[in-house]
Each structure stands twice: as C-alpha cells, then as structure tokens.
Amino acid sequence: xxxxxxxxxxxxxxxxxxxxxxxxxxxxxxxxxxxxxxxxxxxxxxxxxxxxxxxxxxxxxxxxxxxxxxxxxxxxxxxxxxxxxxxxxxxxxxxxxxxxxxxxxxxxxxxxxxxxxxxxxxxxxxxxxxxxxxxxxxxxxxxxxxxxxxxxxxxxxxxxxxxxxxxxxxxxxxxxxxxxxxxxxxxxxxxxxxx
Amino acid sequence: xxxxxxxxxxxxxxxxxxxxxxxxxxxxxxxxxxxxxxxxxxxxxxxxxxxxxxxxxxxxxxxxxxxxxxxxxxxxxxxxxxxxxxxxxxxxxxxxxxxxxxxxxxxxxxxxxxxxxxxxxxxxxxxxxxxxxxxxxxxxxxxxxxxxxxxxxxxxxxxxxxxxxxxxxxxxxx
Numbered sequence: 604x605x606x607x608x609x610x611x612x613x614x615x616x617x618x619x620x621x622x623x624x625x626x627x628x629x630x631x632x633x634x635x636x637x638x639x640x641x642x643x644x645x646x647x648x649x650x651x652x653x654x655x656x657x658x659x660x661x662x663x664x665x666x667x668x669x670x671x672x673x674x675x676x677x678x679x680x681x682x683x684x685x686x687x688x689x690x691x692x693x694x695x696x697x698x699x700x701x702x703x704x705x706x707x708x709x710x711x712x713x714x715x716x717x718x719x720x721x722x723x724x725x726x727x728x729x730x731x732x733x734x735x736x737x738x739x740x741x742x743x744x745x746x747x748x749x750x751x752x753x754x755x756x757x758x759x760x761x762x763x764x765x766x767x768x769x770x771x772x773x774x775x776x777x778x779x780x781x782x783x784x785x786x787x788x789x790x791x792x793x794x795x796x797x798x
Numbered sequence: 799x800x801x802x803x804x805x806x807x808x809x810x811x812x813x814x815x816x817x818x819x820x821x822x823x824x825x826x827x828x829x830x831x832x833x834x835x836x837x838x839x840x841x842x843x844x845x846x847x848x849x850x851x852x853x854x855x856x857x858x859x860x861x862x863x864x865x866x867x868x869x870x871x872x873x874x875x876x877x878x879x880x881x882x883x884x885x886x887x888x889x890x891x892x893x894x895x896x897x898x899x900x901x902x903x904x905x906x907x908x909x910x911x912x913x914x915x916x917x918x919x920x921x922x923x924x925x926x927x928x929x930x931x932x933x934x935x936x937x938x939x940x941x942x943x944x945x946x947x948x949x950x951x952x953x954x955x956x957x958x959x960x961x962x963x964x965x966x967x968x969x970x971x972x
Contacts, residue, residue, distance in 0.1 A: 626853045627954045657895055660907055662816045663884025664855035672888035683889045691881065694854025698861040699873060701848045706866065715968045717844070722964025724847035725936045726957050728926045729943025735919050736948055741912075748913035755917025759825060760924045766815050766826040773917075774817075777910025778903060785906035 619689030631666030801868045809879030822918035825925040836867035843929045
C-alpha cells in the first residue's frame, strides 16, 4: 500500500485544476509544491522533493509527470488521471483557442500579430537561456559533465543526429561515468524550478 | 483517420524520447513536423511562441501542431501521444519508487541526465534562434529577456513585454 494521505477525488481534481490555471512560464513544480505541501499539507516536503526528483528519469515534461505521479499517490489511478487532466485542461483549451485564431485570421508575415509573436519567441528563448545559466554551475560541475553536455550539443544541435541515436550514445556513457559516484545515496543536488 | 493515427504515432515517438524534460526534443520535433508538411518553419516557431502564453507544461504547443496536422482529432492525438509515455511511467513509479530510489543505476542515470539535459537545452536554443529569430535586434531581445528572468522578473511579465515590444517594432517598421 502507498503510505500517506488518501484525498477525496473531487478535492484532488480541484487542487490540480487550480495549479493548471496559474502555472505560467514553466513554474509548474513550484506551484504544485505550494498547492500540495504548503497549502493543503497532503504530503511532506521531503517526500515531495524525492518524488519530483525521481520523475526526472522519465520522458516528457517533468511538471505533467510529477502531477500524474502525485495524483496516483494521493488518489490511486483515478487520482492520477484527474491530476493530469487538471493540469493539462486549462492550458490546452486556451492553446486551442489561440491556435484556431491563428489559423483563421492568419498571422501574415509582416503583420502586427506576427511581430508580437516574434517578440514572445525572443522572450521564450530568453527563458530557456536564463534557466540554463542558473543551472550551469550545478549541472556542469565536472569535466565529465561538461564533456557529456558538449557531446549532446554537437551531435544533436549541430550535426542533427536523430534524438534516439544521441540518447543511445550518451546515456550509457553517462551512466558509466557516474557509476562510481552513484554508489552512495547522498550528494544529490536539486535545482529548484523557476517561478 | 489515417492522418490522425500518423499524428498519434509521431507524437508518441517524440513523447517517449523527450528525456530531459520540457521541450528537449524540440529540434527533432521541428525537423519531423516540417518534413511531413504539417507546419511551415514560420508556423512551427509561431506555435512555440503561442505556447508560452498558456499555463501548464510548455509542451502544450503540440495542441497547435496537432490542429495544423489533422484538425480537432489531431489535437487529441498529439496530446495523448506526447503525454502518455511519461504519465504511464510516472504512475508506475509509485509502485517502484522505493526500489528505484535505492538502486544504483537509477542514481547514476539521474546524475547523467543533468548534463545531458543541458546539452539538449543548448540545442533547443540553437534551433529556435535559427527558426524564429531574424535579425541581430531580436538576438539582443533574447539576451535582455534572459537577463531580466535571471534577475527575478516574473516570467509572465517578460513574455508580455516581448509581445508589446514586438508590436512596437512592427508599428515602426510598417
């Protein structure tokens, strides 16, 4: 059995829906933390951090995976589904409206809508850069880390290898490089998300 | 129906491969979707930009790409394909996490994924600059946005500021 609180499904859905409504700009995990740990006390801080660190090994957005995982812990399979729907539905519906508007009214090259989007795109790239700058000191703390990161960037970003091939090469190399350090459970570093 | 299945399978593959979180598979997604003729280069970049306006995981640009590829059924196909692999894994992890937290290979994998994700992010910045940023002026905009966010200005404000600045530039050039 899963340890911890079992939360009524409707309350659970509302909590995740609220997070889905306000989680702008990639701050999803921080919002989940606020909603589940600080506001409602459904789980402890340590448990929250451990589980969100763990879902990093899965493919897909960490935020959505964390929601599915936490929903499962708090309310079983139905809880997982409701949690995922809760965090995805508001943004997906809004995105659908925006996409309809885009294809209906068209963002003609040179139009104001198009230049507004150019501005947002620049800001969005800035967000990724800022996140990288923030994480770099921790993520690239050794020669092997730097070699791995540069290897991925060169093969994927510059040489345009397929992603599967890039991962098939770098993940086994990475795991063997870190095998020694992984003998001890301590020393895991968490970089908190933005927002 | 054939097209919808195509969309689902394409995004399922992209979803299953997107290690490193966020939109780490963006460069591959851009290449695949543009090659299939589902979106143009400009549309791909615009869809990504629109995705920054909505709350939730910033992978929600897949709604835009799914709609462009196969209409409303395409939206659902893209969403399911993108989010299913990670969600199924995340649900399974509830059962397996204690074993996973203790196992050595999982710790090694988590450590290795950190620098790998950095390399993926750097590739993502490169492809976005190639696709969506024309002119040195916008590169300056990218740097300013990064600086503001780094200084702690809320992300939503910076995105909104980018939109306003874009409109102003459009007005001046028009």
